[in-house]
Amino acid sequence: MKFEDTTTLKEGSILMLGNEAIARGALEGGMGLAAAYPGTPSSEIVESLLKVKDKLGIYVEWSVNEKVAFEVSYAAAISGVKSLVAMKHVGLNVAADPLMSSAYTGVRESFVIVTADDPSMWSSQNEQDNRLYGVHAYIPVFEPSDPGEAKELCKFAFEFSSKVKHPVILRTTTRLSHTRGPVTLGTIPRLTTRGEFTRKKEYVLTPSNARKDREAMLTRWKRIMDEVNAVPFNRIEGDGKNLVIASGIAYAYVKEIVASGKVGDGWRILKLSTPYPVPRKLLLKAMEGVEKVLIVEELEPVVEKGVKAILYEEGITVELHGKDLIGLPYEMSHERVYSALKSFTEGRRPRVLATRNTKESLPVPPRPPTFCPGCPYRPLFYAIRRYLNRKKLSYVAAGDIGCYALAHNPPYNLQDVIINMGGSIGTANGFAHVLDSVILAIIGDSTFFHTGIPPLVNAVWHRTPIVVIILDNEITAMTGHQPSPATRGTGATENYIPLESVVKGLGVNFVEVIDPFDVTQVENTLSRAIEYTSKQREPAVIIARRKCALSALRSLRRAGIKLPLFKVDLSKCIKCGTCYNAFACPAIYPDKEGHAHIDPGLCAGCGTCTQVCPVNAIVPVDHSDTYKLQKGLIEKFWR
Amino acid sequence: MVLNVVVVGVGGQGVLTLSKILGACAIETGVKALVAETHGMSQRGGSVIVHVRVGNDVCAPTVPLGEAHVMVALEMLEGVRYLNYVNPEFSLSIVNDKVLRPSIPGAKVPEKETMLKTIKSHSALTVVVSASEEAIKLGNPAGANMFMLGFLAGLLEFMGLPMQGCCTNRVPHPSADLGKANAAIFERGLMEASALLERIGGEVTELPWLRKDFFKNLGF
Numbered sequence: 001m002k003f004e005d006t007t008t009l010k011e012g013s014i015l016m017l018g019n020e021a022i023a024r025g026a027l028e029g030g031m032g033l034a035a036a037y038p039g040t041p042s043s044e045i046v047e048s049l050l051k052v053k054d055k056l057g058i059y060v061e062w063s064v065n066e067k068v069a070f071e072v073s074y075a076a077a078i079s080g081v082k083s084l085v086a087m088k089h090v091g092l093n094v095a096a097d098p099l100m101s102s103a104y105t106g107v108r109e110s111f112v113i114v115t116a117d118d119p120s121m122w123s124s125q126n127e128q129d130n131r132l133y134g135v136h137a138y139i140p141v142f143e144p145s146d147p148g149e150a151k152e153l154c155k156f157a158f159e160f161s162s163k164v165k166h167p168v169i170l171r172t173t174t175r176l177s178h179t180r181g182p183v184t185l186g187t188i189p190r191l192t193t194r195g196e197f198t199r200k201k202e203y204v205l206t207p208s209n210a211r212k213d214r215e216a217m218l219t220r221w222k223r224i225m226d227e228v229n230a231v232p233f234n235r236i237e238g239d240g241k242n243l244v245i246a247s248g249i250a251y252a253y254v255k256e257i258v259a260s261g262k263v264g265d266g267w268r269i270l271k272l273s274t275p276y277p278v279p280r281k282l283l284l285k286a287m288e289g290v291e292k293v294l295i296v297e298e299l300e301p302v303v304e305k306g307v308k309a310i311l312y313e314e315g316i317t318v319e320l321h322g323k324d325l326i327g328l329p330y331e332m333s334h335e336r337v338y339s340a341l342k343s344f345t346e347g348r349r350p351r352v353l354a355t356r357n358t359k360e361s362l363p364v365p366p367r368p369p370t371f372c373p374g375c376p377y378r379p380l381f382y383a384i385r386r387y388l389n390r391k392k393l394s395y396v397a398a399g400d401i402g403c404y405a406l407a408h409n410p411p412y413n414l415q416d417v418i419i420n421m422g423g424s425i426g427t428a429n430g431f432a433h434v435l436d437s438v439i440l441a442i443i444g445d446s447t448f449f450h451t452g453i454p455p456l457v458n459a460v461w462h463r464t465p466i467v468v469i470i471l472d473n474e475i476t477a478m479t480g481h482q483p484s485p486a487t488r489g490t491g492a493t494e495n496y497i498p499l500e501s502v503v504k505g506l507g508v509n510f511v512e513v514i515d516p517f518d519v520t521q522v523e524n525t526l527s528r529a530i531e532y533t534s535k536q537r538e539p540a541v542i543i544a545r546r547k548c549a550l551s552a553l554r555s556l557r558r559a560g561i562k563l564p565l566f567k568v569d570l571s572k573c574i575k576c577g578t579c580y581n582a583f584a585c586p587a588i589y590p591d592k593e594g595h596a597h598i599d600p601g602l603c604a605g606c607g608t609c610t611q612v613c614p615v616n617a618i619v620p621v622d623h624s625d626t627y628k629l630q631k632g633l634i635e636k637f638w639r
Numbered sequence: 640m641v642l643n644v645v646v647v648g649v650g651g652q653g654v655l656t657l658s659k660i661l662g663a664c665a666i667e668t669g670v671k672a673l674v675a676e677t678h679g680m681s682q683r684g685g686s687v688i689v690h691v692r693v694g695n696d697v698c699a700p701t702v703p704l705g706e707a708h709v710m711v712a713l714e715m716l717e718g719v720r721y722l723n724y725v726n727p728e729f730s731l732s733i734v735n736d737k738v739l740r741p742s743i744p745g746a747k748v749p750e751k752e753t754m755l756k757t758i759k760s761h762s763a764l765t766v767v768v769s770a771s772e773e774a775i776k777l778g779n780p781a782g783a784n785m786f787m788l789g790f791l792a793g794l795l796e797f798m799g800l801p802m803q804g805c806c807t808n809r810v811p812h813p814s815a816d817l818g819k820a821n822a823a824i825f826e827r828g829l830m831e832a833s834a835l836l837e838r839i840g841g842e843v844t845e846l847p848w849l850r851k852d853f854f855k856n857l858g859f
Contacts, residue, residue, distance in 0.1 A: 001663070015663040015672065040679050123679040146673070146698070179700040180662050180674040249700075256698040334703035361722050362749055362757040367741040369650060369685030403683070411744045478679070550682060560814055577744075586684045586742035599739075601771070601780035602651075 004051040009185050016183040018147040018176040019044035022114060025154025026084045027052070028186045029110065032193045033059045033076040035069035037450065038479035039088030040123040041177040042116035046086050047482065059193045062482050065421075065450040066091035070098045070113070077111035077167070078203060079195030082158055086114040089130045094421065094451070096133070102167045103137045104213040105202050106220060109195075110161040112154065113139070114170045119298045119331035122174050123478075125401070125419065127329065129299035134169050134276040138217055140224050141169045141276040141302075143248035144233075147181035153233055153273055155186070164227060166220050171275075173298065175331055176249050229281040233273035236282070240266035241291040242345065245283075247272040247303045250296045253337040263341040278306035287316060294344045295322035298332050368409055373587040374549030374604025376516040377404050377471060381412040382583050382612065383522035384440075384469075393530075394437040400424035400452075402444035403478045404471050411582050415442060422451025428466040429459050438530050439466045445499060446476035446484035453506070456539065460507040465533035467526070468541045471516075472499055473548040481551060503541045510540035517546055517638075519611045549604055552638045559637070563605035564630050565621045568596045572617035583612045605634070640853060641694035642798070643702040644791070647721045648713030649739050650685045653784030656811060657711075658689040661791055664805035665693045670854065675700035684742065688721055693800070694854075708848050709794070710762070711787050713770070714739050715754050722761045731846055732762040733790055735770040735783055763845040766835055773827050778820030785810060785821045789828020797836055799854040803829070 003020050007027070016024065023045050026034065036046035046060060053060040059076075063069035066087040073085035087095065092115050102111065115133070118124040134141035142157050144150035154170055161168040201209045202216070228234070238258070244267060246254040251271045258267045270286040272278070275297065287293075295304045304322035311318065325340040371378045381404075388395055399405055399415025400423060408415040417427050428441035443452050448470050459466055476482040483489060485497040503511050510532045514525050522544070529540040556563065568579075568588075575594035579585065587602035588609060596617070598609075610618045644661075648654045655676055662674035675690040690702045705726045712718030712734045725732060734755070740748050759765045768790065774782035792806040810825050812818030842850050 013666065015659075015666040015674070017676075122677070146700070175675060175700055178676045178678050180659060180672075180676070181700075182666050182671055252698040252700065256696075259696065259698075333701065334699060361761070362719050362753060364716050364719050365741050365743065365746045365748065367649065367684070367686040367716070367720075368743070369679065369683035370742050372651070372683055406683070409743070480678075557813055557817075560816075580742070581744040584742045584744060586739075588742075589740045601775070 003048045004055070006185065007052050007055055007188060010187045011185055013182045013184045015180050016147055016151070017044055017180050018150050018172060018178060020048045021147040021151040021183045022154045022170070022172065023048035024183065024185070025151040026112065026158065027056065027188045027191070028151070029155040029158030030082045030189050030191060031058065031084050031110070031158065032081040032191050033073060033083040034086070035061050035063045035072040036086040037063055037066045037069050037091055038476050038482040039091050039116070040479050041118060041174040042086050042088045042091070042114065043479045043482065044177070045114060047480070056188070056191050057193065058191050064485065066095040067098060070095035074098060074102050074107070074111060076195060077107040077109050078105065079197045080109045081193060081195040082110040082162070084112045084114060086116070088124065089115055089117040089128050090124060090126065090420070092130055092133055099133065099139075100137050101205055103139050104205060104210060104217050106165045106217065107161065107167055108165065110158040111167040112157045112161060112170055113167055114172065116177050117171060117173045117299070119173055119175070127299060129302065130169070131171055131275050131302045132300060135302065138221050139167050139169050140228060140274060141171055143171045143273055143275050144176060145249055145251040145271070145273070147176065147179055148183050149233065149273070150176060151183045156231070156233065160227070160231070164220060164224055166224060171248070173249060173331070225277045225280065228274045228277055229279040231274050231279065234279055234282055235271050236286045237269040237271060238267055240268045241289065242266055243268045243270060243286055243290040243293045244296060244341070245270045245272060245286070245293065245303060245307060246296045247275040248298065250298055250332050250337070253332050253334060254296050257334065257337050257341060262338065264345065272303060275303045276306060278303060278310060280310050283307060283310055284314065287318070290318065292344065293318055293320045294325065294340065295320070296326050296332075296337060296340065297322070299328065369406060370409070370584070370586055371403070371406060372549045372604070373585055373602050374553060374606040375403075376473060376544065376546030376549065377407065378583065378585060379519050379608040379611070380471065380516035380522055380544050381407040381414050383519040384414060384526060385412050387523045387526055395440060396431050396435060396437050397440040397442060398424040398428040398431065400443040400447050402447055402471075404442060404444055407442070411584050421447055422455060425452050425455035425459065425466070425468055428468070429455055429462070429464050432464045432466050441466055441468045443468065443470055444477075445470060445472040445474060445486035448499065449485045453502070456503070456508070457506055459539040463538045465537050466539050467529045467533055468539060470499055470541060470543045472543050472545040474545070475548050475551060477548045477550065481548065499543050503543070508539055508541045509536070511543070513543045513545055515546060516544040517606065517608050519608070547638050549606070553604055556634060556637050561630070561634060563603070564607070564634065565598070565600050565603045565605050566607060566609065566618050567598050567621050569617045569619050570595055572615050574615055574617075576614060578612055578614060579609050579618065583609060585609055606638070641692055641697045642709075642848065642853065643707045644691040644693070644709045644711065645702055645707045645721060645724045646689045646691060646711045646713070646787070647717040648687055649717060650683050650687050652713045653781065654687045654689050654713060657784040657788045658691050660788055660806055660809045661691055663809065664792070664802040665800065667805050668800050668802050670800065671695045671697055673697055673700045686717055686720060693795075709733065709791070711791065712758075713737070713783055713787060715751065716741070716748060718758050719749075719754050722758065725761050727761055727763060729845070729847055730762045731849070732758050732765045733787065734758055734765060734767050735787070736767050737771040737783065764839075768831055770828070774824050777823040777827065779817050779824060782821055782824040785824040786828040786831070789825040790832045793829045793832025793836070794849070797832075797851065798849065799851060
């Protein structure tokens with residue numbers, strides 16, 4: 001069932017993605033406003049809410065970055081409108097400034113900050129544990145153990161925040177956000193976006209007010225430390241002398257392994273949904289008659305440190321294990337929990353479950369994600385690579401966060417530094433002052449609007465000679481096609497902001513918009529931009545504009561248009577491998593002799609490969625006039 | 640009881656769509672299911688694994704290594720890659736007769752026969768199906784996932800989970816033609832599952848979990 005069809009349901013159990021469950025919980029919790037910047041694994045939360053905003057009369061937006069999203073949502077909460085802000089874990093770094101202040105001022109109505117962490121770094125640059133932001137900012141952290149509980153807990157987080165007048169962090173992880181599970185639906189109350197703002201000194205953090213806020217926050221915090229004891233999602237299960245304290249998704253693994261009987265009897269489990277602060281009274285109750293304690297949690301020892309502090313303060317001495325047995329990095333697994341529980345009771349450490357397949361397997365080549373067939377970035381990076389090789393230029397390519405980061409891989413090998421959103425132009429500024437090489441900065445449209453503008457201003461201001469290439473596919477592609485300010489929408493509720501107008505407005509004098517499908521144009525423009533920066537000693541900007549192939553192909557499919565496919569004329573093919581090794585389109589593959597072939601199931605019909613074949617062996621499957629007509633027809637779907 | 644299924648393949652082959660329908664239909668019959676997906680790689684040609692766990696005792700989202708009852712491989716190389724989830728004592732591997740070369744320069748793909756031999760030696764029973772070929776014949780070159788959905792629906796129906804009808808209703812219809820093609824491909828998969836059950840004679844010792852009463856104690 002689609003999320004948009006579920007709003008009228010008041011009961012029953014349906015399969016929902018963890019992130020949809022969080023969105024549902026927010027609606028049941030009375031949310032009136034939501035804002036977010038997309039980022040895996042958080043994106044589907046606000047994506048789901050956007051699908052129902054008109055139906056339910058709420059306000060939902062993709063903001064330009066996480067800091068802005070946070071501020072939008074915070075303003076609603078201090079105006080009495082229940083609100084949510086969602087982001088991936090590293091997004092909270094961008095929003096950390098208002099985060100700290102929000103705890104000082106407190107809120108008038110519910111303010112739920114959803115952070116989607118990424119243990120194992122499935123699609124992120126790090127696996128930071130954002131429960132630590134709760135510790136840092138004096139904000140309570142809630143953590144669900146499965147999609148069903150995520151819905152209930154999100155709803156509860158709204159109630160809790162409203163009650164204590166304080167922001168609340170709801171922390172999810174990739175495994176939870178991207179797992180579908182049964183969710184029991186409840187009622188969605190009447191939602192409102194209308195608030196009322198009352199002027200108060202608390203919201204104005206000048207030093208004298210901030211000092212008063214700090215004290216008021218500590219008073220609220222005392223109450224929060226008490227309230228978490230009554231959170232119904234924290235509970236003691238079973239009885240025995242061995243206590244396992246498990247938080248979030250770790251509980252699901254612990255529960256299943258204990259229930260399987262593989263680790264024997266005598267287990268007591270303290271299931272926690274509030275890793276910070278640890279509920280003191282409940283912990284002490286769970287400790288009664290316990291001989292040994294094991295704390296199972298993903299990533300940092302947040303619960304472990306909280307438990308250790310309480311036990312020390314209470315004068316309790318007990319054998320306690322945690323990270324020493326369960327390990328620090330990466331997401332939880334059956335194997336890790338089994339191994340930790342076994343060694344906790346038996347003192348030995350089996351590395352894997354007894355049933356594991358130990359047969360030797362066949363080594364297979366890796367299959368990293370790659371540019372899709374028809375992706376405009378493939379011909380672009382192919383052309384840049386070819387130009388740099390031919391000119392034998394010394395260069396540094398500073399890269400950024402998005403699909404285009406894949407160009408770091410062979411055969412393009414373009415992007416030498418990728419650290420954070422907007423970091424390409426920022427680091428390019430620095431490289432230009434200490435290196436004599438050509439400095440390229442590669443950044444996507446959405447990332448440019450996110451945090452790419454200030455470093456470009458910096459480059460204009462300081463006359464820094466860098467070539468900035470903005471890859472404008474008019475969408476936030478990597479995270480699932482959320483719109484960006486560069487998306488040409490209907491104009492009804494969102495304006496289109498052409499990148500060239502922004503860049504020119506910032507004072508860049510060399511600005512050219514090019515077609516990345518045109519390999520020659522890419523090389524020529526790059527050549528002129530490099531010459532310009534070295535002569536004029538100021539930045540140049542190239543905007544490569546073509547729609548994301550996935551969007552173009554989707555609209556072509558919906559329109560029922562057959563793709564004009566290509567094939568290899570085997571009598572001409574010289575087995576050079578340019579198309580499948582250097583251009584590296586996944587639709588093109590070699591046979592045993594090295595001749596190229598095109599898979600009709602994968603070919604997107606973009607035809608850019610015809611430009612790279614040195615002997616013009618790649619030809620349309622259909623030479624007829626119908627094909628030529630079709631080519632003109634499909635062009636508008638790509639533009 | 641929990642039935643553990645891993646569905647593996649290449650981003651773009653519809654691994655997510657298949658798994659989502661399977662999970663939704665399981666829930667609709669009243670049994671618990673968790674479907675742990677891989678996003679990001681799923682549309683960009685990367686290696687994809689989805690964990691589908693069906694049964695009221697399921698808590699954790701992922702399948703333990705070596706504990707998959709069924710591995711569905713939409714692509715053979717990926718089938719080999721994820722063999723550590725498979726168990727020679729009891730696993731059924733359903734392998735699509737399709738190899739996609741990773742688009743990295745100079746990638747060396749093992750011979751098909753070698754890959755199949757490896758999969759067979761790791762599984763209790765291996766079934767090779769021409770899902771991609773059938774899908775092309777029936778009108779949707781990207782419809783191999785619907786074949787596999789049909790196959791799994793057939794198996795689960797045999798095991799006492801009445802979900803065939805639900806799956807039929809949920810076969811995607813992006814356009815009228817593709818909808819028709821998908822329904823036909825799904826039917827082909829169902830038929831292939833029946834053929835397998837007939838061939839092995841229903842309940843066999845190699846696959847001790849493939850029983851008519853697997854889901855019976857859940858009240859069906």
